[in-house]
Structures are given as structure tokens and as C-alpha cells.
Amino acid sequence: MGVVVAATATPASRSFGARMDTLTSSEKTLTGERIFTSSDLPSLSLPDADGLVTCRWFQDPAPGRTAWRTSSQTYRPPLAAAEASAVDDDNFAPRGPGQVAFVAVDRTWLVREGMDRVRTRAVDAVVLHAKASPPGRTALALAFSAHLRTRQHRMGLGADVVTAAVRPDLAGAPDAFRVPHLVTVSDGTGTVADTIIWQVMTGARYDAWLGGAPRPDHVAIETALPGLVRLRHLWRTGRLDRSRADTLAAVLDGGELTAQKIFRYPRVVLPIATRALRGVL
Incomplete structure (x- = not known):
């Protein structure tokens, strides 16, 4: 049974779980990397349980900056809990209302259940949530999913994404591979940090992502x-x-x-x- 995740316009927790380093103005110009701030994150109210945070974005022709806010539109899809506008200045980026929900799943089956759900194409992204994980970390994984699926699409690797804020246990999913992505976050004061967000892929996608490398x-x-x-x-x-x-x-x-x-x-x-x-x- 799916349980709706509460999403509000309140900025998400800034507890990214990473040491923050201050950059000077000149150092900030050294990289074009994507830097996530608290304004990019949804504020998730999650139950005290292991489970899946699922998201389905709906295309909207109007481009915009990343935003997660309470829906104010008349149309409200089933289980709708939030809207997400563009996370990237790219035609494929999710730009419209997003359907976000939480499904309680035994931790043993998180990876398999998450991968099964994206295979059905009923959702675009799944975040594996461990009940011990701070909501701010899961929110970061969800925001990164939106960014990651755009990059995957550009590479011809499909658009569905499974991520996790903590290292996922692959037991019970023999064809799955986990990849630790380095993600840059900022608290909005000029300090930045790098943290890890995990992605889970099938063997076929993993090999394609490697681009022929062993x-x-x-x-x-x-x-x-x-x-x-x-x-x-x-x-x-x-x-x-x-x-x-x-x-x-x-x-x-x-x-x-x-x-x-x-x-x-x-x-x-x-x-x-x-x-x-x-x-x-």
C-alpha cells in the first residue's frame, strides 16, 4: 500500500552529512559542476519505516529553476504530493507537477522492489529510504535523481533512476550494481562539501555506462x-x-x-x- 509523502514549500534540512569547506570567489569559478542547495530539495515528512520514495514527473513546456512546492493547481493526480519544475536547463528535464509517494517495504527487498517499480515505467525515479536515514539525505537523493536522469538520457541510457542516500544492500538482487556518485552541496553561504549518493543499476545498464571499459x-x-x-x-x-x-x-x-x-x-x-x-x- 502506498502512503503519500508530505511535501511542503519549506526548505529541506541542511544536514547533508558532509564536511563543509569554504571556497573563495576565485575557487568557485574553477568548476561547472552541479551544486545542490537546500532550495533544490523537497521537504519530506517520512514515516519511521524502511521503504521507497517514488516520483513521477509530468512534462510542462515552461522551463524553470528547481522547485518543490505544495500543489496549488486544480488538477491533482492520484497520490500527488508535490510539484517539481526543471532541475536542468535541458528539454528533457522534469518541468511540471510531480507525483511523489512513499511505499513501506521490508529493508531486505528494497533494491529488488525499487528496480521492479522503475521497470514498470509507472514511476521515473525511486529513492531507497532506510528509516535510520535523515529525511534531508533522502531529499538530496531525490533531487539528485532528477539531475541524474537528465544526464542518463543524454547518454542514451534511459531515464528511470534508482538512488539511495545510504549504501544499498544488494542481497537478493544478483544482477544489480551500486555506484557511489560524488555530489556537491552548499549551505548557501559560500561553503561547499562533497557527499555520496548511491545509484543502483542493472548489469546491462552498468556496462553501457562504463562505455566499453572493463x-x-x-x-x-x-x-x-x-x-x-x-x-x-x-x-x-x-x-x-x-x-x-x-x-x-x-x-x-x-x-x-x-x-x-x-x-x-x-x-x-x-x-x-x-x-x-x-x-x-
């Missing part, structure tokens, strides 16, 4: 996450030494340090991340 050592990448978070900060602020910055630049090709680059080039990125965590760069 499947990397997942254990090694997950073990290196603290160093990767630190490396992303050093790369953003231009604090890597010249030789390692040049090595990293060669694989990033002028872009940011993303999960896709890490998974495609682990032999290049992981050693630098290890040194970043040790503070020897």
Missing part, C-alpha cells in the same frame, strides 16, 4: 571513497601538485571528477585518491 574492482573503489571525496575537493580548488594534476586532467578531459571517470579509469584515479587521503599531494 568492470572495475568495486571493493577497491568503495574503500577509496574518503580519498576520492578529498581528491574532488583538491581538484576543485586547484591544490594538486602539477604532475598529479596533469595526470588527472588527462582522464577528466577538462571536466569534473565524476563516478563515471573513476569507474572507467580506476588505475589512474585511485592511487592519486590514496595519496590525497594521506595528505601527501
